[in-house]
Amino acid sequence: MTTCQPNDEPQPAADLGAAASNTASAGAGSPLLAVHHLSAVFANETGGLYALADLSFEIYPQQFVCVLGPSGSGKSTLLRLLAGLLKPTQGDVCYEGEVIDQRLAAARRNVGFVFQKANLMPWRTVSENILLPLELQKVPRDLAQSKVAELIQLVGLRGFEKARPRELSGGMAQRVAIARALAHDPDLLLLDEPFGSLDALTRERMGAELLRIWQARQKTVVMVTHSIAEALFLADRVLVLTSRPGRLRLDLTVDLPRPRHEDMRYTPQFGGLARQIRSAIERIE
Amino acid sequence: MLKQRFFFLLISLGLALAVWWAVREFGYLPRFMLPSPLDVWQRFWTAFRDGSLLRHSLVTLSEVLAGLAAGASAAMLLGYSLAKSPALEKVLTPYIIASQSIPVVAIAPLLVIWFGPGWVSKVMICSLIVFFPVLINTVVGMRSAPAELRELMRSLQASRWQTFWLLEAPAGLPVFLGGLRIGATLSVIGAVVGEFVGADSGLGYLVNAARGIYDIPLVFVAVMVLILMAMALYGFVAWVESVAVKH
Numbered sequence: 001m002t003t004c005q006p007n008d009e010p011q012p013a014a015d016l017g018a019a020a021s022n023t024a025s026a027g028a029g030s031p032l033l034a035v036h037h038l039s040a041v042f043a044n045e046t047g048g049l050y051a052l053a054d055l056s057f058e059i060y061p062q063q064f065v066c067v068l069g070p071s072g073s074g075k076s077t078l079l080r081l082l083a084g085l086l087k088p089t090q091g092d093v094c095y096e097g098e099v100i101d102q103r104l105a106a107a108r109r110n111v112g113f114v115f116q117k118a119n120l121m122p123w124r125t126v127s128e129n130i131l132l133p134l135e136l137q138k139v140p141r142d143l144a145q146s147k148v149a150e151l152i153q154l155v156g157l158r159g160f161e162k163a164r165p166r167e168l169s170g171g172m173a174q175r176v177a178i179a180r181a182l183a184h185d186p187d188l189l190l191l192d193e194p195f196g197s198l199d200a201l202t203r204e205r206m207g208a209e210l211l212r213i214w215q216a217r218q219k220t221v222v223m224v225t226h227s228i229a230e231a232l233f234l235a236d237r238v239l240v241l242t243s244r245p246g247r248l249r250l251d252l253t254v255d256l257p258r259p260r261h262e263d264m265r266y267t268p269q270f271g272g273l274a275r276q277i278r279s280a281i282e283r284i285e
Numbered sequence: 286m287l288k289q290r291f292f293f294l295l296i297s298l299g300l301a302l303a304v305w306w307a308v309r310e311f312g313y314l315p316r317f318m319l320p321s322p323l324d325v326w327q328r329f330w331t332a333f334r335d336g337s338l339l340r341h342s343l344v345t346l347s348e349v350l351a352g353l354a355a356g357a358s359a360a361m362l363l364g365y366s367l368a369k370s371p372a373l374e375k376v377l378t379p380y381i382i383a384s385q386s387i388p389v390v391a392i393a394p395l396l397v398i399w400f401g402p403g404w405v406s407k408v409m410i411c412s413l414i415v416f417f418p419v420l421i422n423t424v425v426g427m428r429s430a431p432a433e434l435r436e437l438m439r440s441l442q443a444s445r446w447q448t449f450w451l452l453e454a455p456a457g458l459p460v461f462l463g464g465l466r467i468g469a470t471l472s473v474i475g476a477v478v479g480e481f482v483g484a485d486s487g488l489g490y491l492v493n494a495a496r497g498i499y500d501i502p503l504v505f506v507a508v509m510v511l512i513l514m515a516m517a518l519y520g521f522v523a524w525v526e527s528v529a530v531k532h
């Protein structure tokens with residue numbers, strides 16, 4: 001099994017101007033996830049499309065990382081690489097110091113993935129969809145059932161236990177997907193715009209729940225979002241990707257004190273961070 | 286709803302009987318060649334009473350079911366392998382397609398020579414004819430699981446076996462059952478073809494034998510039982526589909 005090399009070079013970011021990267025990683029032990037010179041190329045008619053190019057960074061246990069970037073910048077591709085669902089064209093992804101490949105011991109990687117689309121099984125009810133990860137891990141039936149009931153309560157879908165996915169609205173389906181990702185209590189949560197089709201209020205409530213779970217259960221979270229404010233309310237660290245190819249434009253530590261409140265929005269610190277992220281994204285487009 | 290369906294069934298049956306009667310009355314056929322519904326009913330009753338109809342029907346039904354089971358199982362196994370291995374698919378596809386250009390009628394005599402005029406050769410013919418539609422629909426069904434759900438299963442470390450039972454099988458079930466529905470009716474045809482070539486019992490044999498002695502009402506009886514058999518099998522698979530496919 002290949003072991004990982006530590007990152008020997010500074011970030012090869014496209015433009016280091018804004019990336020005054022005082023990463024939140026400093027001195028937090030060994031990284032949970034590390035990517036080295038990661039590139040992903042998709043074959044197309046003109047030869048190849050660079051979705052991600054030469055990306056290197058490390059994510060430490062119990063970090064909450066938000067990934068931002070314009071549409072098509074490779075955010076979903078990055079999450080799929082981190083989950084080991086996609087093979088990097090170049091470079092590698094390491095999980096706890098080991099290169100993720102087909103043979104990496106399955107039991108060691110405990111990942112909850114929320115896909116950009118809800119991605120539910122149409123032949124299963126809401127409860128059965130949430131049950132899936134527990135079923136795969138052969139959790140005893142009654143234990144699993146009570147866990148599912150708890151999660152349904154959490155995402156506010158009481159009364160829809162027996163509904164099929166086609167009877168759900170987009171936001172409801174997305175909440176089922178979130179509950180499913182939490183069911184087996186994974187250490188690592190990879191969330192691809194999990195709140196994308198929720199209304200503002202539900203979105204805030206779900207964000208708060210996610211924070212609560214993250215703190216209580218000591219999880220590591222990598223979450224893609226398009227909302228700068230949401231990233232600043234949730235994350236320890238924000239990564240901004242450029243567009244085609246996706247390179248690291250900004251790696252920003254969010255050192256706002258927790259718990260974070262709505263009225264923080266109006267503090268100069270929040271404003272400053274928001275401006276930094278904003279200008280990084282704007283300069284891409 | 287049920288009442289309405291019964292009503293339409295009665296109408297379509299009545300219509301069929303009316304056409305039958307009209308053709309007999311006003312058609313050009315001599316009467317003995319086209320028996321009346323009543324003649325057929327009486328012939329049915331005597332064949333039923335002496336037990337011969339039931340005996341021949343059971344022979345054919347057992348051939349049909351055994352052939353369906355054997356053909357569909359083989360097709361499922363091969364279909365799963367083909368869906369999983371593109372290399373195997375490339376190697377075998379030409380042969381599978383080529384085998385379909387041979388009409389079963391043409392090889393049925395060979396099978397009867399090789400496996401004897403008894404039950405086995407009929408089951409072989411049935412399973413051959415069932416094989417192709419079930420195979421194709423198994424492959425298509427196995428592939429009908431969306432790529433995103435496959436990724437979900439992989440992110441959850443599902444084993445190959447779990448992926449099959451929890452994703453590929455339920456996702457492919459509607460397509461697979463569609464193939465089985467076609468296979469079930471084809472299996473009846475296979476049995477009759479086999480019995481035509483050489484047999485001493487079965488409904489196909491009965492048709493042939495009755496035709497030989499100009500017992501036209503008995504031909505009608507045997508054909509109708511065959512139709513009922515195919516419809517019942519088709520209906521059974523459709524029923525399984527309606528119970529098992531919930532989306």
Ligand SMILES: Nc1ncnc2c1ncn2[C@@H]1O[C@H](COP(=O)(O)OP(=O)(O)OP(=O)(O)O)[C@@H](O)[C@H]1O
Pocket residue numbers: 042043049050051069070071072073074075076077078116244
């Ligand atoms: N399976 C694939 N095959 C070919 N090209 C792909 C594939 N997946 C992604 N791409 C390409 O890679 C690039 C990045 O896609 P990706 O989905 O990662 O973007 P994204 O940042 O998640 O965008 P969005 O914010 O719209 O979700 C896009 O240009 C896309 O066309």
Ligand SMILES: [Mg+2]
Pocket residue numbers: 075076077116192
């Ligand atoms: Mg995306």
